[in-house]
Amino acid sequence: MKSGKNKWLNKSLKILLYLLLITGIVPTLMIFDVLPHSNTGLWIALHLIPGYIFLVLLLVHCIIYRKWYKAWFAKKLKSPKTRLTKFISVFFVLTVVSLFLEDWLPTKVFLSIHIVIGLVWMIGILYHIKSKNA
Numbered sequence: 001m002k003s004g005k006n007k008w009l010n011k012s013l014k015i016l017l018y019l020l021l022i023t024g025i026v027p028t029l030m031i032f033d034v035l036p037h038s039n040t041g042l043w044i045a046l047h048l049i050p051g052y053i054f055l056v057l058l059l060v061h062c063i064i065y066r067k068w069y070k071a072w073f074a075k076k077l078k079s080p081k082t083r084l085t086k087f088i089s090v091f092f093v094l095t096v097v098s099l100f101l102e103d104w105l106p107t108k109v110f111l112s113i114h115i116v117i118g119l120v121w122m123i124g125i126l127y128h129i130k131s132k133n134a
Helices: 004-031 040-064 066-073 080-099 107-133
Strands: none
């Protein structure tokens, strides 16, 4: 399933992943007083915009591979790559769920949770991308 659309989608997801990483690191360093607090809100917005676009494109990616997910839920898949994708999927859900904690936790606690879960998720995705390109 390496159509032109799918290659474009995967490349877009990869670019957005790097944008999320960069735009997430800068405001985090500002909030934790490592960088000066200049335009923190702008950096957060710059993190949210690619985040929402990434979410939509990721859903499209999942729809394209819906047969894979159906087989996963039917427990017909047991390869190491399947375990990696399950791991990524779980951490994706945890990353999204962590966003719901924002209103109930102090900023630094929320960020700590969101960052740890998000970084594990991003590392898993980068490994997934690398294994697909190898």
